[in-house]
Amino acid sequence: MKTPYIVLGALTLGLLVAPALAADNHQAKTDDDVCMLCNAKTQMHEACKWLEIGFDFRYRVYHENNRRLDKHNPAHDRTWQRFRPRLWATIKPMENVSINTRLMWESRYWHKPDSVDPNFTHHEALFDVLNLKVDKVAGLPLTITTGRQNIKLGDGWLVANGTPRDGSRTGFFDAIRGTWKAKEIDTTADVIFIKNHANSSWLHRPFDDQGIDLSEQDESGVIVYVSNKSLKDTTLDGYFIYKHDEAVMAAGNNSDIYTVGGRAETMLCEHVQARGELAYQWGQKNDVQISAIGFNGRMKYLFKDARSHSVHLDYEYRQGDSENDGAFDPLWGRHAQWSPLYNDSVSTLEEPIDYSPNYHRIGVGVRSKPLPKTQFGADYNILFSDRHPNSGRAGFTSDGDLRGQLGRAFVKYKINEHISTRLLGEVFFPGNYYDDSRNDVATFAQFQLIFNW
Numbered sequence: 001m002k003t004p005y006i007v008l009g010a011l012t013l014g015l016l017v018a019p020a021l022a023a024d025n026h027q028a029k030t031d032d033d034v035c036m037l038c039n040a041k042t043q044m045h046e047a048c049k050w051l052e053i054g055f056d057f058r059y060r061v062y063h064e065n066n067r068r069l070d071k072h073n074p075a076h077d078r079t080w081q082r083f084r085p086r087l088w089a090t091i092k093p094m095e096n097v098s099i100n101t102r103l104m105w106e107s108r109y110w111h112k113p114d115s116v117d118p119n120f121t122h123h124e125a126l127f128d129v130l131n132l133k134v135d136k137v138a139g140l141p142l143t144i145t146t147g148r149q150n151i152k153l154g155d156g157w158l159v160a161n162g163t164p165r166d167g168s169r170t171g172f173f174d175a176i177r178g179t180w181k182a183k184e185i186d187t188t189a190d191v192i193f194i195k196n197h198a199n200s201s202w203l204h205r206p207f208d209d210q211g212i213d214l215s216e217q218d219e220s221g222v223i224v225y226v227s228n229k230s231l232k233d234t235t236l237d238g239y240f241i242y243k244h245d246e247a248v249m250a251a252g253n254n255s256d257i258y259t260v261g262g263r264a265e266t267m268l269c270e271h272v273q274a275r276g277e278l279a280y281q282w283g284q285k286n287d288v289q290i291s292a293i294g295f296n297g298r299m300k301y302l303f304k305d306a307r308s309h310s311v312h313l314d315y316e317y318r319q320g321d322s323e324n325d326g327a328f329d330p331l332w333g334r335h336a337q338w339s340p341l342y343n344d345s346v347s348t349l350e351e352p353i354d355y356s357p358n359y360h361r362i363g364v365g366v367r368s369k370p371l372p373k374t375q376f377g378a379d380y381n382i383l384f385s386d387r388h389p390n391s392g393r394a395g396f397t398s399d400g401d402l403r404g405q406l407g408r409a410f411v412k413y414k415i416n417e418h419i420s421t422r423l424l425g426e427v428f429f430p431g432n433y434y435d436d437s438r439n440d441v442a443t444f445a446q447f448q449l450i451f452n453w
Helices: 003-024 036-047 340-344
Strands: 051-065 077-094 097-105 107-112 125-134 142-149 173-182 187-196 217-228 234-247 255-267 272-285 288-302 310-318 359-371 374-384 402-414 419-430 442-452
Touching: 036 051, 340 402, 340 419, 340 442
Parallel strands: none
Antiparallel strands: 051 077, 051 442, 077 097, 077 107, 097 125, 125 142, 142 173, 173 187, 187 217, 217 234, 234 255, 255 272, 272 288, 288 310, 310 359, 359 374, 374 402, 402 419, 419 442
């Protein structure tokens, strides 16, 4: 069907024309001009000081080719659209108490592969935020949040997404989180209890419930995370994480994993910023003992010029399988951290789900703001295998060390405070880690439009 492409073309044309129209009308506006949408929201809040509301809408178009590194695979070529509106509200019945809710719904329209039937999938609507938050509990510097909430710790390397199977549709945790803020030593301590269920209807039944699985297993755990910022331009974090999995799908895991780690971020000098995170894991997954380490770091040079130029160097290591220990597990970090093409597609060739183990990743990149409302970025990553656990399996070589190379570039443009866009492209060149049956170049493209109020 051509209609979705016509809609996309009209949207793109509008995005190109809007800045020109804004420039033509610039002289007619003054600094006292107020956005009508913002004004309406302010007036509503003034009339009901106990209520805050908001809305956003995300539209995305994807095209992915040779995602299995094999152009003969029936599902190698995929093109689809995603539509996600969300409506949120915060109710404050009394001082230091808030009830936070957000209702979301996402639909998708599939152009390829042809095997998808029906082309339009409307999915279910659910609350991806539904919690009670109490500040200054008993007069102490303690905040307790109970219920469905979003949690991201550090850079989100190990804790960011509690619902990996539905992509970026949601990412919530069903949890109790206590946060203690010791201002006198500039330290924050979090204790978090997590109880996530694979099926989306556990806490409450979604509207038009379709029983969508949010993970391959029921997941629970405890996190203790301490962050200190008492040193100038420096953040020091330390944590302990326990994660328990009970499989509900064939691809799921039965595991008990313990992780200890630390993270540091600092300005080494006026222009150089560095961060690094190191973690050690032990326990068992599917009766395989785990003893593994992982590291994720970045060194960035900030030019601090008019266009905010910067360059960075990345290194990430995830220990792979061996005869004596299992692979490093990303815990609740299963999301497109540095590449939707690799993290969400290519990595699943090695595991039934996107754990992305067994690699050394070296990356370089650049960021800049060529125009006041425009951001540009480009990255190059090269990946090497840590071990050869897939030796003898179809699609893999026995001694290849080069997993592949990935290039990516993106452009973000903020039209105004309510509308922003992004165009992202990626290409992955497989290395000798894969055999000749998986040597086709994979590509990924995404267009995004976001409206928020």
